[in-house]
Amino acid sequence: MFLKRQLPFVITLITSLILIISYFSPHPTISPLRSIFQDWYMIIVAFTMFVGILSLVKVSIKKIKREKGIEVLYPVITLVSLIVMAFFGFLKGGLDNPGFDFMFEYIMVPLQATMFSLLAFYIASASFRAFRAKSTMATILLITAFIVMLGRVPIGEWITGDLLHFTESSFLSRFHIPNVTEWIMNVINMAGQRAILIGAALGVMGTSIKIMLGIERSHLGGE
Template identity: 35%
Template sequence: MKIMVPLLIVFIGGMLMTFQYYIDIPLLNNIYKGVLDWHMVIAVFALVIAVKSLIERQWKNFRQKTEHPVYPLTTLISFFAVVLLGIFFGLKQGSPVNFIYNNFLVPLQATIFSLLAFYISSAAYRAFRAKNFSSTVLLIAAMIVVMGRIPLGDLIATWTTISISGKDFAILDFPGWTRWILTVPNVGIKRAFIFGITLGIVSTSLKVILGIERGWLK
């Protein structure tokens, strides 16, 4: 009973959601909308658990007198300050929470995002080494794409353009080669991945719906 009831709920729910995706029946559409509303309600309760976990962990870190107690303390003060400011002054344009969001959170997020540029450089430096045949192919393809994406690549293509029976032909056509690499082999391989992933998702979803996959019952 303890296992059968959840399995039955998942089976009925899964099949209903599948049918409503493909078939236009008002009853199924209403059920779908109801499920989405319930999902939002559950998400609110989940937020309570998240807040509890956050406060507990930061308080524990602060009390244990770790190397840097100022970090958990900053987190706790910021958390309660934003909650209280939000309750008393609201979230509208020009409110303290709005000010904190625009002037603290957004620049901090942008700072972390900008780190990506440096990490891409260091990862590329490590990846583009001609150690074997495959990595040499990768290196050559990467160099072509780099050349095709910078103004120098366009200039080289212009300098090496010759005219054969009235038609212009670039000997070192980096932009053209780049276009070909990005639209033919790159897209082909990407589609193969998407193809496998989609089938994997359908397969795993079916396993859950049919009760073969029961990991979530733990």
């Protein structure tokens, strides 16, 4: 029980305290420890990638044995792609190997582009559902999104551009649609993003403190 529950907690607490202190203390004995822990972290990450590859192979083999028909092609393609990419990656040149570079440029990149292009349809569908003016907040969201999208296309420049060209008023230039779009993105949107980031950082800090103190032990298999 000690090796399973208490020892990981002690290691987590000690390493966390040393890493936190190293950012605030210039003591010469602390910095080398931080470098050592960071090297250990990279070693652990490498082992987790190895475990992930083994898990992928195990799951794919199970699917090959279980699936029938065309469905069996997907795990087969996954395993073949994994083996081929690993083979070229271990050859001379590593990531700069021509075979590895060819597969990445002409297989991986087009597949990523295809996935992102498909996501555009899901985003459009979700936006259509979210932008329905069913309440005051939804109406504000709809108007703001409309202004931002209008300011990102040439027609937004054309709608208010001619009016400002004839008036040459510095006050009216503030209402130029591209200028309004930039103000929304740099002021309102940035304020919301910072609030979300601050909230996420506070959540990370709270979770980290709970893990360090042993309150949160779900990563050790506890409840």
